[in-house]
Amino acid sequence: xxxxxxxxxxxxxxxxxxxxxxxxxxxxxxxxxxxxxxxxxxxxxxxxxxxxxxxxxxxxxxxxxxxxxxxxxxxxxxxxxxxxxxxxxxxxxxxxxxxxxxxxxxxxxxxxxxxxxxxxxxxxxxxxxxxxxxxxxxxxxxxxxxxxxxxxxxxxxxxxxxxxxxxxxxxxxxxxxxxxxxxxxxxxxxxxxxxxxxxxxxxxxxxxxxxxxxxxxxxxxxxxxxxxxxxxxxxxxxxxxxxxxxxxxxxxxxxxxxxxxxxxxxxxxxxxxxxxxxxxxxxxxxxxxxxxxxxxxxxxxxxxxx
Numbered sequence: 001x002x003x004x005x006x007x008x009x010x011x012x013x014x015x016x017x018x019x020x021x022x023x024x025x026x027x028x029x030x031x032x033x034x035x036x037x038x039x040x041x042x043x044x045x046x047x048x049x050x051x052x053x054x055x056x057x058x059x060x061x062x063x064x065x066x067x068x069x070x071x072x073x074x075x076x077x078x079x080x081x082x083x084x085x086x087x088x089x090x091x092x093x094x095x096x097x098x099x100x101x102x103x104x105x106x107x108x109x110x111x112x113x114x115x116x117x118x119x120x121x122x123x124x125x126x127x128x129x130x131x132x133x134x135x136x137x138x139x140x141x142x143x144x145x146x147x148x149x150x151x152x153x154x155x156x157x158x159x160x161x162x163x164x165x166x167x168x169x170x171x172x173x174x175x176x177x178x179x180x181x182x183x184x185x186x187x188x189x190x191x192x193x194x195x196x197x198x199x200x201x202x203x204x205x206x207x208x209x210x211x212x213x214x215x216x217x218x219x220x221x222x223x224x225x226x227x228x229x230x231x232x233x234x235x236x237x238x239x240x241x242x243x244x245x246x247x248x249x250x251x252x253x254x255x256x257x258x259x260x261x262x263x264x265x266x267x268x269x270x271x272x273x274x275x276x277x278x279x280x281x282x283x284x285x286x287x288x289x290x291x292x293x294x295x296x297x298x299x300x301x302x303x304x305x306x
Contacts, residue, residue, distance in 0.1 A: 001083055002301070003072075003261040003284075004099055006067045008090030008247075010188070011269040017045025019064075019291040020069040020268065029072065029105070030065060036106055037061040037113035056189045057220075060091045060116030061109050067095035067267035070107045072287050077295060078302050080218070085259060087221040087252045089273055090154070095238055099267075101217040102232045114207045115243065118200035120282060123190030123200070123247050124131065130188050131174060136157050136181035146284070148173040153193035157250030158279035164191035193246055201243040208240050219259075226251025249273075253280045254305040263287060263301050 020026055021042070027167035034041040044053055044062050053059055067088075074080065082278055088096030091112055098108035132154060133141055141161055145152055150165030163173060163183075174183040190196060213232025222229045222238050226248055229235045253276065256264070263285040266274045277284055287297045 001049065001087065001262045002079075002298075003085045003087065003256050003265070004071070004096075005098065005263045005264055005266045005273045006086075006088035006092035006095035007063060007269060007271070007273050008054065008088070008092040009063060009268060010186075011272050012053050012059050012063055013269055014048060014050050015046055016054065016066055016269045017042070017069065019293075020066070020073070021046070021159060023069070023073055023292060025072070026069055029069065032106065033061070033065050033068075033109040034062060035066075036110045039113070040066050054144045054187070056120040057113075057117040060119070061112040063269060064095045064098075064109055064271050065077045065089060066110040067092065068108065070096055070100050070292075070295075072105070072228070072266045073292060073295060074298070075237055076215075077299060080114055081302070083219070085219045085261060085265075086216075087256070088223075089252075090223070090242070090247050092273075093223055093242060095267065096220065097216075097239065098219075100220040102213050102215070102220065103211065107211050109206070111211065111239070113147075115200065115204050115289075118203040119190055119197055119243065120191060120195050122200040126190075126196055127147060127189035128165060128194070128196050129170055130154075130162050130164045130165050130186045130191060131170045132180045132186055133161045133163050133177070134184065136178050140178055141181060145173065151191070152246055153191065154184060154247045155250045155251050156247075158276050160276075162186065164194045165196075166191075184252045185255060193242070193244065195244055197243045197260060199278055205240045208236055211236065221252045221255055223247045223249065223252065225253045226253075228255075248305065249276065250280070253277065256284070257281050263298075265298055267290065
């Protein structure tokens with residue numbers, strides 16, 4: 001059984017779109033998405049520097065576009081099995097919703113553009129940030145976060161929780177961690193997936209009201225609880241709510257394990273999610289789609305499972 005995974009912000013890398021633009025139709029698709037996003041996604045994904053693509057308003061539509069360029073090629077090459085499971089991390093949920101047929105690719109990029117722009121604006125309202133907390137017992141770490149009034153914004157499993165909140169509170173937390181627990185401040189604009197993103201959530205909700213949806217054609221998992229979402233309406237509601245709620249990627253991985261997934265395929269810009277899969281579900285095979293050549297491994301798996 002295949003799981004198709006779409007990564008989130010932080011997975012971007014300079015030049016990541018270049019190999020995918022060699023595929024038939026890719027330039028045209030990207031031109032349309034650039035117009036929708038109001039950004040030159042071609043430049044941003046090919047010649048822009050790391051500094052140019054770190055801005056939240058740029059990164060979010062860019063990573064969604066990267067994932068969907070690869071998905072278009074997947075669907076050209078072979079018929080994806082009916083029992084395929086789809087999931088995305090944070091903004092990757094927009095790409096996942098498009099992969100599962102809930103959104104059009106154009107609407108997914110449009111939503112990512114609004115989401116990124118409004119989250120960047122919300123970050124400017126208060127000094128906030130995010131800190132990766134590594135190691136320790138889950139409940140002990142969560143209790144310590146609550147003590148400093150910061151939120152477990154990303155619950156990534158494999159001993160990793162990302163705390164988010166007021167900058168001063170995060171600094172005090174880092175100086176008072178349980179024994180054996182480490183921290184690393186993340187280079188992000190602010191406290192994503194917390195109450196501080198409420199203005200962005202309001203703006204995204206207003207925009208989402210104009211976006212049509214369909215019910216998923218494949219099993220689609222939600223970051224809210226790792227459970228399956230069965231309707232397009234509910235998917236869109238959860239995508240809006242996700243802006244201020246934790247990403248429970250650990251719950252998504254637990255569902256992948258329970259459902260008997262045998263291979264996890266991470267769409268570009270790939271790397272982070274299969275890394276978590278390796279630690280949490282070591283028996284699951286992993287395919288990172290960095291370039292179109294990596295699709296050969298997926299083709300071999302699909303053909304071998306027939």
